[in-house]
Amino acid sequence: MAFRDFTFPQVQHDFGLTLRDADLFSTAPLFAVRAEFAAFIRDGTALAVANSTEKAKSEFIIAPVLLELWRSLAGSFSLFSGLEWEVDAARGLNGYCDFIISRGTSQYVLGAPFVAIVEAKNDIIRTGLGQCIAAMYAAQVSNKHSKVAVETIYGVVSTGSAWKFLQLRESELTIDVPEHYIDDLPKIMGILKQIVAV
Numbered sequence: 001m002a003f004r005d006f007t008f009p010q011v012q013h014d015f016g017l018t019l020r021d022a023d024l025f026s027t028a029p030l031f032a033v034r035a036e037f038a039a040f041i042r043d044g045t046a047l048a049v050a051n052s053t054e055k056a057k058s059e060f061i062i063a064p065v066l067l068e069l070w071r072s073l074a075g076s077f078s079l080f081s082g083l084e085w086e087v088d089a090a091r092g093l094n095g096y097c098d099f100i101i102s103r104g105t106s107q108y109v110l111g112a113p114f115v116a117i118v119e120a121k122n123d124i125i126r127t128g129l130g131q132c133i134a135a136m137y138a139a140q141v142s143n144k145h146s147k148v149a150v151e152t153i154y155g156v157v158s159t160g161s162a163w164k165f166l167q168l169r170e171s172e173l174t175i176d177v178p179e180h181y182i183d184d185l186p187k188i189m190g191i192l193k194q195i196v197a198v
Helices: 010-014 035-051 054-072 126-145 182-197
Strands: 018-022 078-088 093-102 114-120 152-158 162-169 172-176
Touching: 010 126, 035 054, 035 182, 054 078, 054 093, 054 114, 054 152, 054 182, 078 126, 093 126, 114 126, 114 182, 126 152, 126 162, 162 182
Parallel strands: 018 172, 114 152
Antiparallel strands: 078 093, 093 114, 152 162, 162 172
């Protein structure tokens, strides 16, 4: 097995997780989005929607949003894209990750503490939940092995246009009830800022 083989909701049983729904980010402050970047994302969204592929949505929307966050926070977190990651292959905790966010000490080497996993999907958010949750669980396991205390691991599944956020604390998995859309970029980036700043 690998991350991509886990399905939702079966993944919660595979890892003994309890599931709940909540509005996790209702109080997240809005992000001050630069006008030039907002225009860039509008153009990127038009291209991604026209191409209608996961790769286009990842490259023209998701990656630029994460890069803009990294730039605006002066590189205060490490951002990795398109990596094969092996934490515990015997348990299926291995495979391809679209984006991994960590507070490791080097941008050149993937390292703990891991704080978030971002999974790109072409059309349907739900199809990415199992894969994202498995990678979040792997991040939690890796942090524990590294003896790095991170209370919460976050997950994001995005089609570029739609963004769904998740939270894992110990064995409690919470799915953020609202689905956020790219035309509310200040809210999406405000949530991402809150995630990486914790």
